[in-house]
Amino acid sequence: MSIELKGVTKKFGDNAVVSNVTFSVKEGELMALLGPSGGGKTTVLRMIAGLEMPTAGDVFIRGKRVNDVSVQQRNIGFVFQNYALFKNMTVFKNIAFGLKIKKWKRAETEARIEELLKLFGLEGLERRYPHQLSGGQRQRVAIARALAPNPSVLLLDEPFGAVDAKIRQELREWLVTLHHDLNVTTIFVTHDQEEALEVANRIVIFSRGILEQVGTPREVYDQPANEFVARFIGAMNILEPEVRGEVARIGEMEFPAPGHADGEKLRIGFRPYAVQVSSDLTQYRYHAVLRHTFFLGVLLRVEMELPSGLMIRARMTKEDYAHQGLEDGKEVSLQIRQYRVLAREAAALPPESELRYQPPPVLGENI
Numbered sequence: 001m002s003i004e005l006k007g008v009t010k011k012f013g014d015n016a017v018v019s020n021v022t023f024s025v026k027e028g029e030l031m032a033l034l035g036p037s038g039g040g041k042t043t044v045l046r047m048i049a050g051l052e053m054p055t056a057g058d059v060f061i062r063g064k065r066v067n068d069v070s071v072q073q074r075n076i077g078f079v080f081q082n083y084a085l086f087k088n089m090t091v092f093k094n095i096a097f098g099l100k101i102k103k104w105k106r107a108e109t110e111a112r113i114e115e116l117l118k119l120f121g122l123e124g125l126e127r128r129y130p131h132q133l134s135g136g137q138r139q140r141v142a143i144a145r146a147l148a149p150n151p152s153v154l155l156l157d158e159p160f161g162a163v164d165a166k167i168r169q170e171l172r173e174w175l176v177t178l179h180h181d182l183n184v185t186t187i188f189v190t191h192d193q194e195e196a197l198e199v200a201n202r203i204v205i206f207s208r209g210i211l212e213q214v215g216t217p218r219e220v221y222d223q224p225a226n227e228f229v230a231r232f233i234g235a236m237n238i239l240e241p242e243v244r245g246e247v248a249r250i251g252e253m254e255f256p257a258p259g260h261a262d263g264e265k266l267r268i269g270f271r272p273y274a275v276q277v278s279s280d281l282t283q284y285r286y287h288a289v290l291r292h293t294f295f296l297g298v299l300l301r302v303e304m305e306l307p308s309g310l311m312i313r314a315r316m317t318k319e320d321y322a323h324q325g326l327e328d329g330k331e332v333s334l335q336i337r338q339y340r341v342l343a344r345e346a347a348a349l350p351p352e353s354e355l356r357y358q359p360p361p362v363l364g365e366n367i
């Protein structure tokens with residue numbers, strides 16, 4: 001294990017902003033720390049870096065407990081949230097900053113910076129000042145500066161928060177390539193679900209200082225540990241049908257509910273990608289009218305309204321949409337390929353063992 005947190009709590013006064021958090025990051029892993037703003041992500045990163053002391057619990061780096069080890073001795077590269085480069089220093093001097101502190105010799109420093117400029121696609125920019133760079137270039141210089149002294153761990157706090165959407169996408173792809181080339185253990189903080197899903201090997205999901213789930217992008221998406229994760233990672237349709245005679249109904253939709261009492265309300269969740277849509281009205285059981293189409297890139301999101309007024313969201317590829325001749329206002333048939341019964345309350349989550357998740361049944365077989 002490269003980094004390990006065991007039962008880490010951080011309080012500011014009486015306010016616990018990180019509560020009993022345990023997770024580990026493997027050597028060479030690219031880990032995302034994902035959660036809503038104010039959830040304690042930056043605080044976790046600062047404790048790993050040694051900029052903040054845990055109130056309780058331990059931090060280990062490569063098996064060594066580092067609670068009492070100084071920032072300098074932890075050998076960590078850190079790119080801070082909204083942290084600008086030194087404005088009055090050139091790219092070269094910015095990147096050399098950490099090396100100067102570590103008293104690297106001039107020739108070694110020059111060789112290292114040349115290597116980094118090449119690796120980061122910044123060749124020829126070493127004499128420029130930060131204001132003469134694009135947003136994407138500035139972020140790359142910031143990461144080069146953090147990596148210059150060969151840290152054993154790289155911590156990036158919302159590294160792409162300040163750049164626009166297009167450059168953000170480029171930087172994400174670039175980060176994956178860079179990580180692939182260097183294989184430095186990296187934790188990056190983001191509040192952007194897509195960014196975490198796209199970039200990370202594994203994701204730690206936080207809300208209000210509590211660790212909700214750790215897993216690969218696939219795991220947290222397909223097997224969310226609770227409703228918070230399910231809703232936070234990607235879109236989710238949620239319906240609240242009422243049980244009558246072991247069938248839960250809402251509008252025209254029906255879900256088998258064996259063992260549930262009459263009058264009980266279930267929470268049913270399903271992903272937009274689990275909704276199948278056809279322009280052939282005889283293909284699927286439910287009929288709806290396509291109300292809105294959102295273009296998201298290669299994928300589309302469509303919103304459909306059932307006669308009862310129920311709105312269902314689906315995802316489909318552009319090809320499928322075009323092939324079926326779909327457009328807003330058109331009547332379609334649909335079915336839900338898989339769904340889950342969610343825990344009743346989103347706010348007060350029961351212990352994981354009590355969450356009433358069921359393996360998603362195939363609707364076609366059940367109804």
Ligand SMILES: Nc1ncnc2c1ncn2[C@@H]1O[C@H](COP(=O)(O)OP(=O)(O)O)[C@@H](O)[C@H]1O
Nearest residue numbers: 012017035036037038039040041042043044189
């Ligand atoms: N030095 C501090 N003193 C008091 N409260 C703090 C301090 N640092 C952070 N907090 C609080 O801790 C909570 C978590 O903050 P932070 O770790 O920055 O969350 P995130 O990075 O997930 O947005 C916030 O409510 C914030 O106001």
Ligand SMILES: [Mg+2]
Nearest residue numbers: 041042043081
């Ligand atoms: Mg933060």
